[in-house]
Amino acid sequence: MTTALEPRTGPAWRRSPEETQALRRAGNWARRAPLLPALIFLIIVTQLPFVVTLIISFMNWNAYYPDERGFAGIDNFRRVLTDVNTRDSIITTIKLTVSVVLVSLVLGLLIALLLDRAFRGRGVVRTMMITPFLIVPVAAALVWKHALYNPEYGLFNGVLTWIFGQNAPQPDWVSTMPLTAIVVSLVWQWTPFMMLIILAGLQSKPLDVIEAAKIDGCSGWQIFRHMTLPHLRQYLELGALLGSIYIVQNFDAVFTITSGGLGTANLPYTIYQTFYNAQDYGRASAAGVVVVIGTILIATLALRTVSSLFREEGAR
């Protein structure tokens, strides 16, 4: 083919292979250039600190004893992994994340189904539903702790007094069920988030197919079970994934409602405390490394989910 064309393209048109390569390279760099500032910025600000964490995690370094700084080998890791507190906080983190994500996902699904039909005031109800998500997390935690859970004049016990009179039970919500108290306040904030994602899924479902199923005499439950739910699967997964990313890292609610007491200290809170109160840098870093490894394991799974969603979009 090239031989046939050669006479047509005169010598002036021909480029040496080096030139073509140089041009392509220049083109590639022109494509990359807009990307680089963001990429470099992100690598410096997010990856560099982790290298430092990794180094410190192998060091014996407590800010209270600056003279004893030195190489510690895997001591910090041994201490972190054998420490009862760490193990407890890992379990707490899992309990907290799983329960908040599951409950808010189920509630979000039910409410999204309620809102997926035309009725009077649908826009108002939707706005009311979104509002909890738009309260600053610390503020929300403060309001739940003081204005709702407070045993003497919180709204919950106030309502109990309304219903049952002066002999009403007046539980101290936060001390009797600390983790549940945190979970409930977080579910309140995250259900709107799940609801929004699932509602978007519901509104994108193929109506013609469902119409056809209805004509064929499928019941509402059959349609939901075999058509709506499979269609929603990727949206439920996305909600669970994003919810987990944020709730695993939750600090505000634990810090505000219980200050990590009563067995509610999750990993972020425990690391914060090791670093902030105990000033044990080596150990805090080792805990950080453990968290990162754990997160990478979960995140690999999570990223696979997103990329499957993504591929579908690309295929469309």
Add this chain to the structure above:
Amino acid sequence: MTATLEAPRTAPPAAPVRHRNRTGTLLTVVAWVVGVLFIIPVLWMLLTSLHSETDAATNPPSIFAPLTLEGYANFFGAQTGTSPWPSLLNSLTASVLSTALVLVLAIPAAYALSIRPVRKWTDVLFFFLSTKMLPVVAGLLPVYLIAQQIGLLDNIWLLIILYTSMNLPIAVWMMRSFLAEVPVEVLEAAAIDGCGLMRTLRTVVGPMILPGIAATSLICFIFSWNELLFARVLTATVAQTAPVFLTSFVTSQGLFLATVCAASVVVSLPVLIAGFAAQDKLVQGLSLGAIK
């Protein structure tokens, strides 16, 4: 169809319709009840913030107590003299500047990942997302130590840089999804009409992605405004942000319910405004552009 001709057979279909109507009304009522239940804590916060401290702390609650702005006056330092304004301004500075920085970095990056994509652009995109999954708390100590070394502790610029890195992945994903919606034909048409790259971007692409830019900025603003952990560890008196002020406020003043509620309302107000303004694009933003 034939059923309409026969009188006896028209009756049965009518019953399910009425039945459906009744279920419909029931579902509407349930939807309203759920909506009200979810907003009650917010309304209660608002109502309590407008009561006097004595009326706020009663059991059973006094809903119809006279309204007053005492709580707000207290929050703004009527009794203690500590004003929340510096911390509110710090929050505003950190949120606005980091959002601006995010846009400056994210829009070109999103361009290089959508309109004229680099090779392996999906890998790059997922690298951005993966940084979002690294737990913030694991980076806390090194950031603290580095900031200490270069003298950036208790400096608002440290928070601006950190919030930028926190929101950059979200913004890149969002902006990419908005830019990917720009049809190739439009770009080709502009090129044929002799538009240069910059002119195409300014006059053709710009207006099309403006709503996307607005939504992205509002979401970045919300996340920066809400952040507590970094701000608490890395700032003290000078660069303290509103959420930090809120936590220290409660511990130092003891419990003043109306004041705490007033404080929560004031601090949440910018987020509420930004959130309602971005309501339509909220899902797209929160799902990192995965949902249209």
